[in-house]
Amino acid sequence: MKHHPTIEDDVILYSGASILGGDTIIGEGAVIGGNAFIVKSVPPKTVVKMANPELQYKDGSDTKIREFNQPDVWFYEI
Numbered sequence: 614m615k616h617h618p619t620i621e622d623d624v625i626l627y628s629g630a631s632i633l634g635g636d637t638i639i640g641e642g643a644v645i646g647g648n649a650f651i652v653k654s655v656p657p658k659t660v661v662k663m664a665n666p667e668l669q670y671k672d673g674s675d676t677k678i679r680e681f682n683q684p685d686v687w688f689y690e691i
Contacts, residue, residue, distance in 0.1 A: 621657070 615635035620626070624639050627647035632639060639645065640657030649661050 618651075 618632045618634055618637035618639060620632075620639045621641040621643075623642045625644045626632075626639075627645060627649075629648040630645045630651070631649070632645070632651040634652055636654070637651065638654040639651070640655055640659060642658040643655050644660045644662075645651060645655070646660070646662035648663050651661065655661055
């Protein structure tokens with residue numbers, strides 16, 4: 614039983630990308646962005662990237678959820 618994905622020629626995988634599954638194929642010339650989580654095959658010449666994450670928090674004194682979409686925020690809660 615195959616446990617590792619197939620990565621075809623000229624594929625670019627950026628740091629933090631996770632590709633799971635023995636049946637998963639990353640097609641020729643595809644680009645997989647950093648921190649992408651792939652569990653299905655990707656066709657050739659496809660670009661997969663993460664959308665901008667959004668950090669939200671709610672404190673005890675305020676019922677409103679505050680959103681931060683600032684480029685200088687470098688940490689995220691998952």
